[in-house]
Amino acid sequence: MSKVNITEAELEIMKILWKSDTPLSSYDICDRLEDKTWKYTTVSTLLSRLAEKGAITYEKRGKSYFYTPLLDENAYKIRQAKKLIGKIYDGSLKNMVVALYENKEISEQDIQEIKKLFKL
Amino acid sequence: MSKVNITEAELEIMKILWKSDTPLSSYDICDRLEDKTWKYTTVSTLLSRLAEKGAITYEKRGKSYFYTPLLDENAYKIRQAKKLIGKIYDGSLKNMVVALYENKEISEQDIQEIKKLFKL
DNA sequence: TATTTAAAACTACAAATGTCGTTGGTGCTT
DNA sequence: AAGCACCAACGACATTTGTAGTTTTAAATA
Numbered sequence: 001m002s003k004v005n006i007t008e009a010e011l012e013i014m015k016i017l018w019k020s021d022t023p024l025s026s027y028d029i030c031d032r033l034e035d036k037t038w039k040y041t042t043v044s045t046l047l048s049r050l051a052e053k054g055a056i057t058y059e060k061r062g063k064s065y066f067y068t069p070l071l072d073e074n075a076y077k078i079r080q081a082k083k084l085i086g087k088i089y090d091g092s093l094k095n096m097v098v099a100l101y102e103n104k105e106i107s108e109q110d111i112q113e114i115k116k117l118f119k120l
Numbered sequence: 121m122s123k124v125n126i127t128e129a130e131l132e133i134m135k136i137l138w139k140s141d142t143p144l145s146s147y148d149i150c151d152r153l154e155d156k157t158w159k160y161t162t163v164s165t166l167l168s169r170l171a172e173k174g175a176i177t178y179e180k181r182g183k184s185y186f187y188t189p190l191l192d193e194n195a196y197k198i199r200q201a202k203k204l205i206g207k208i209y210d211g212s213l214k215n216m217v218v219a220l221y222e223n224k225e226i227s228e229q230d231i232q233e234i235k236k237l238f239k240l
Numbered sequence: 241t242a243t244t245t246a247a248a249a250c251t252a253c254a255a256a257t258g259t260c261g262t263t264g265g266t267g268c269t270t
Numbered sequence: 271a272a273g274c275a276c277c278a279a280c281g282a283c284a285t286t287t288g289t290a291g292t293t294t295t296a297a298a299t300a
Contacts, residue, residue: 007286007287007288008287008288009287009288009289010287011207011208025247026247026248027246027247038288038289038290039289039290039291040247040290041248041289041290041291041292042288042289042290044247044248044249044290045288045289045290046288046289048248048249049287062297063246063247063248063296063297063298064246064247064248065247065248074219074223077208077209077216077219078219078220078223078225080204080208081204081208081209081216081219081220082220082225084200084201084204087131088131088197088200088201089197089201092227092230093217093220093225093226093230093234094229094230094233094234094237096197096201097213097217097234097237098233098237099194099197099198099201100198100201100202100213101237101238103194103198105198105202105213106213107212109214110212110213110214111238113214113218114213114214114217114234114238115235115238117214117217117218117221118221118231118234118235127256127257127258128257128258129257129258129259130257145277146277146278147276147277158258158259158260159259159260159261160260160277161259161260161261161262161278162258162259162260164277164278164279165258165259165260166258166259168278168279169257182267183266183267183268183276183277183278184276184277184278185277185278
């Protein structure tokens with residue numbers, strides 16, 4: 001259930017569901033996708049595909065369905081991070097950090113907080 | 121020229137080209153893709169698509185073409201890293217590092233080397 | 241209960257992607 | 271010069287993805 005792969009568009013839906021502490025209806029989701037200009041049917045299609053993949057589940061309440069994520073947010077993100085690092089940084093986070101650092105892509109604040117984290 | 125997007129399969133080709141210090145022919149590339157079971161035509165199609173996108177260039181030498189990367193390896197990797205961090209870690213590398221750290225996904229060696237890097 | 245209507249289901253379709261098969265041209269060998 | 275071998279060009283096709291229109295069903299209401 002945790003190895004589900006989702007697309008960019010589907011991820012936008014997942015983000016909404018992850019952010020909510022209660023199940024949401026398709027319309028709730030549309031509302032929270034303010035920036036996106038997706039039609040209801042588009043969101044609906046994405047929800048179907050996500051359910052098909054096992055990334056979400058739903059229950060009927062009244063006339064609508066209410067959706068809940070099954071795919072774990074943290075696990076998914078970790079998997080994606082590791083996938084990228086494996087693909088282009090030889091599996092080592094350090095390689096990625098070095099590359100970003102040398103390109104001045106890491107904020108001073110991030111540096112401080114990472115140092116603090118590693119000091120423990 | 122640097123904002124080129126390439127697919128997973130195309131990336132495999134780019135990796136070979138990045139690794140080589142001289143231009144390679146399609147057959148050279150096939151040879152170095154030992155794990156992949158791609159047919160010559162597959163590699164050839166990927167090379168065409170990459171050239172179309174401006175990610176590589178080529179010159180005719182004798183009967184074959186020899187390919188050279190145009191897309192900069194480091195720039196590409198940084199772009200991908202930033203893209204992922206922006207997409208799922210709110211744009212902050214720290215968030216990603218924290219997540220990986222808490223999931224015990226960072227090797228002790230990587231931790232040491234990152235600390236050293238940041239100490240400078 | 242018949243009617244209205246909101247929401248889900250079904251269908252569609254173009255572009256991108258992975259993966260080749262086939263055709264055709266050009267340089268190398270006799 | 272003719273034939274052969276090698277390689278590139280072209281075309282193809284299934285699958286995935288983004289995006290949505292249309293039809294059907296079931297809930298709400300008159």
